[in-house]
Amino acid sequence: MKQRETFASRLGFILVSAGCAIGLGNVWKFPYICGQYGGAAFIVIYLVFLAILGLPILVCEFTIGRASRGSMAVALDTLEKKGTRWHRLKxxxxxxxxxxxxxxxxxxxxxxxxxxxxxxxxxxxxxxxxxxxxxxxxxxxxxxxxxxxxxxxxxxxxxxxxxxxxxxxxxxx
Known part of the structure; x- marks a missing residue:
């Protein structure tokens, strides 16, 4: 079996993860719309909910990835207990x-x-x-x-x- 590649540095992991998590919408369209309609108050609320909802999901995703060492296509098959149906979520x-x-x-x-x-x-x-x-x-x-x-x-x-x-x-x- 071929050895999976890993990141060469912690900075590389952080930058790739941030690039995936932030996405084009947050960088491109979101600031434009907020600027156009004066949404500074909305940005504060958005960041609070991003932390409340986004961080737990991010931690779960990292945990599943680290434990399974595979994609979501195989992670739930690998990690679920026998007799459960979590694999259907893949x-x-x-x-x-x-x-x-x-x-x-x-x-x-x-x-x-x-x-x-x-x-x-x-x-x-x-x-x-x-x-x-x-x-x-x-x-x-x-x-x-x-x-x-x-x-x-x-x-x-x-x-x-x-x-x-x-x-x-x-x-x-």
Missing amino acids: WGCMAGSYLLMMFYTLVGGWMLCYMWKYVSGQIVGLDTVQIAGSFSDMLQSPVQMTGWMIAAVVISFGICALGLQNGVEKITK
Whole structure:
């Protein structure tokens, strides 16, 4: 059996975990919406509930991962007591992972598209209305969106193919 890779440093683990936990929504859309609608009070409440609800879930996820040394697809099979039905939850975990992957590859494609448009000078000097129009044009082009999504998937597979330490951890740092 092949030895599982581990993180090379604690900092690498923390950065990868933070990247997974924070997500694009908290970095990209959430501050924009709060700024647009004046939601400073909402941010305080959000952070309190994030700590109350998010930390226990994070601890459970780390505990299951450390104890099973496997993905959720095998963790519940490995850890459950005989005669229980906890293993059935793995299907929900796997479905959630696929749904998140679909969302993040699409949004990752949008980010690659905007990065290309910026580097190539297509959106440099445009105002917010014109940039929003550029986004609408992209949304109306399934071929363009699919191409950028495939590029995001290929880049992600490339990083993952390099392994945990040389790929994911190094890119995150």
